[in-house]
Amino acid sequence: MRSPESSPGVRGCPPEKARLAPPTGPWEGPIPVADIDSAPFWDGLRRHELVILRCGECRTFVHPPQASCPRCLSLDLAPEPVSGRGTVYSFTVANREFAPGIKPPYVVALVDLEEQESLRLVTNLVNVAIGDVRIGMAVCVLFCDLDIGAEQATLAMFEPDNQP
Amino acid sequence: MSELRDRVVVAGVGYSQIARSTGRSEGSLAVEASKAALDDAGLTVADLDGIAMWPDRVSSVFEGPSITYMYRALGLQNVRYYQAMGTGPAQFASVNGAIHAIVAGVADTVICIRAHLRQEQRFYVAGGADPHRATGELALRSPYGVPAGAPRYALWAQRHAHEYGTTDEHRGAVVLTCRAHAQLNPRAVWHGHPLTMEEYLASDVVASPLRILDCDMPVDGAVAIVLTRADRAADLRAKPVRIHSLGHGTGPTLDTEYWPDMTTMASRWAADEMWAGTDLGPADVDVAQLYDGFSSMTLCWLEDLGFVKKGEAGPWFAEGRGRLGGDLPVCTDGGHLGGGRLHGFGKLAEAVKQVRGECGARQVEGAEVALACVGGGAIATAMLLVAG
Numbered sequence: 001m002r003s004p005e006s007s008p009g010v011r012g013c014p015p016e017k018a019r020l021a022p023p024t025g026p027w028e029g030p031i032p033v034a035d036i037d038s039a040p041f042w043d044g045l046r047r048h049e050l051v052i053l054r055c056g057e058c059r060t061f062v063h064p065p066q067a068s069c070p071r072c073l074s075l076d077l078a079p080e081p082v083s084g085r086g087t088v089y090s091f092t093v094a095n096r097e098f099a100p101g102i103k104p105p106y107v108v109a110l111v112d113l114e115e116q117e118s119l120r121l122v123t124n125l126v127n128v129a130i131g132d133v134r135i136g137m138a139v140c141v142l143f144c145d146l147d148i149g150a151e152q153a154t155l156a157m158f159e160p161d162n163q164p
Numbered sequence: 165m166s167e168l169r170d171r172v173v174v175a176g177v178g179y180s181q182i183a184r185s186t187g188r189s190e191g192s193l194a195v196e197a198s199k200a201a202l203d204d205a206g207l208t209v210a211d212l213d214g215i216a217m218w219p220d221r222v223s224s225v226f227e228g229p230s231i232t233y234m235y236r237a238l239g240l241q242n243v244r245y246y247q248a249m250g251t252g253p254a255q256f257a258s259v260n261g262a263i264h265a266i267v268a269g270v271a272d273t274v275i276c277i278r279a280h281l282r283q284e285q286r287f288y289v290a291g292g293a294d295p296h297r298a299t300g301e302l303a304l305r306s307p308y309g310v311p312a313g314a315p316r317y318a319l320w321a322q323r324h325a326h327e328y329g330t331t332d333e334h335r336g337a338v339v340l341t342c343r344a345h346a347q348l349n350p351r352a353v354w355h356g357h358p359l360t361m362e363e364y365l366a367s368d369v370v371a372s373p374l375r376i377l378d379c380d381m382p383v384d385g386a387v388a389i390v391l392t393r394a395d396r397a398a399d400l401r402a403k404p405v406r407i408h409s410l411g412h413g414t415g416p417t418l419d420t421e422y423w424p425d426m427t428t429m430a431s432r433w434a435a436d437e438m439w440a441g442t443d444l445g446p447a448d449v450d451v452a453q454l455y456d457g458f459s460s461m462t463l464c465w466l467e468d469l470g471f472v473k474k475g476e477a478g479p480w481f482a483e484g485r486g487r488l489g490g491d492l493p494v495c496t497d498g499g500h501l502g503g504g505r506l507h508g509f510g511k512l513a514e515a516v517k518q519v520r521g522e523c524g525a526r527q528v529e530g531a532e533v534a535l536a537c538v539g540g541g542a543i544a545t546a547m548l549l550v551a552g
Binding site: 028029030031032033034035038042063064089090091092093094095096098099100101102106108110117118120121122123124135146153155 | 369
């Protein structure tokens with residue numbers, strides 16, 4: 001038997017009907033810094049494109065970004081666009097400022113992309129009411145440009161996927 | 165058969181002052197605990213030829229004095245083994261390293277120290293660098309508000325609830341078990357503060373499904389452990405306790421967020437390895453100090469160790485079977501939920517004291533076999549301790 005997820009509608013929690021919006025205004029949270037492995041991923045997000053490294057030999061998608069394919073150890077990895085569609089593996093409604101500058105409430109989710117089993121992104125769910133978030137729900141990517149002045153950084157967040 | 169079976173004994177354990185705020189340095193607490201552990205063993209600093217610590221002060225999100233500091237503070241001279249661990253099999257990384265060193269003949273007598281200073285008004289973000297610049301693995305999660313702590317493990321707890329119907333009351337039963345045991349331990353930070361299920365359910369949800377009371381209680385405090393070769397046990401002041409079997413399994417990944425099946429932790433692999441190294445089984449265990457950094461982890465440990473089937477730990481705790489007098493007393497010192505966050509070292513110290521029969525009002529009568537298990541999510545160490 002499957003039970004509904006724990007209700008966030010208790011003391012100290014935001015109301016379930018509260019709708020989560022993408023970030024607006026000056027970004028005060030942590031700014032992602034790319035490295036040589038992750039640069040293609042972050043560059044893609046800046047172009048509003050979700051790209052994941054893929055092995056040129058055995059075609060395995062690899063995330064988080066790294067130098068090698070864990071299946072065949074090939075170093076021939078290249079970024080490849082993916083659909084941006086997936087399902088929520090798990091989530092939590094955060095009701096504390098766990099990272100400096102990220103104000104609660106917000107929903108952290110693990111989204112498994114449809115391209116490959118357990119091909120997972122850590123993300124936030126937005127454009128959804130807190131009480132409507134469920135494990136297994138279909139979601140699609142939403143690109144959120146961060147207002148950080150001269151630099152440019154974009155996060156991949158997810159929202160309910162209403163496409164058939 | 166495991167090379168390390170019964171080759172190493174716990175010679176001494178020592179606690180520092182433990183309180184919400186001591187106003188003391190982590191080094192002061194660490195030295196106090198070290199002196200207590202050496203005194204417990206009937207040894208002196210001159211008997212030590214090794215020191216192991218976790219975390220490595222430089223790279224870890226967690227605090228604690230550096231090994232350089234402790235070497236100097238204890239007046240150590242020319243040890244044969246020293247190592248501060250960065251990442252390793254959970255909070256026992258240093259203990260595992262010390263055991264391996266002794267079994268290998270690299271050192272005879274090693275002190276392991278964990279000092280914890282409550283972090284007030286600070287974010288738990290690794291490295292100590294600018295928390296507004298998320299580098300490396302943190303770049304992929306800190307901007308989403310999940311740098312460390314409760315939200316990371318809430319994701320595991322939520323999935324366990326989804327698959328097995330784990331309820332708030334199930335997690336609450338773990339918290340209440342620990343809190344009840346804390347009433348029997350004057351050292352516990354929640355001693356004198358019993359808790360009801362009603363109060364638990366009324367506490368704030370910080371990262372659903374986890375409430376603030378599902379998170380261990382931050383304190384200032386230190387624990388030191390002195391390990392030595394089993395063939396030196398006769399020289400010790402306290403009754404020695406053998407490290408009978410040890411498992412520090414790694415599962416499919418070391419990444420907390422990318423672990424495929426979050427209803428099972430690295431504890432399953434640690435438990436498998438530990439059970440493979442012994443002829444004993446779950447029915448032989450008298451008392452279990454299971455990691456309770458978050459109550460959801462304790463449920464998973466009980467299942468992954470094979471005491472119950474997956475999904476049955478919640479009802480097991482709710483029936484009171486983990487309480488003193490129950491089937492298998494768990495976290496008899498109040499755990500970290502009721503006693504204070506000693507970051508795993510409290511597990512080992514309490515397991516040793518139970519096997520020695522030194523636990524007073526919370527003593528499990530005739531305890532001879534104890535578990536000390538630390539870690540959660542993608543990291544775990546399981547240790548089986550036996551009298552003698």
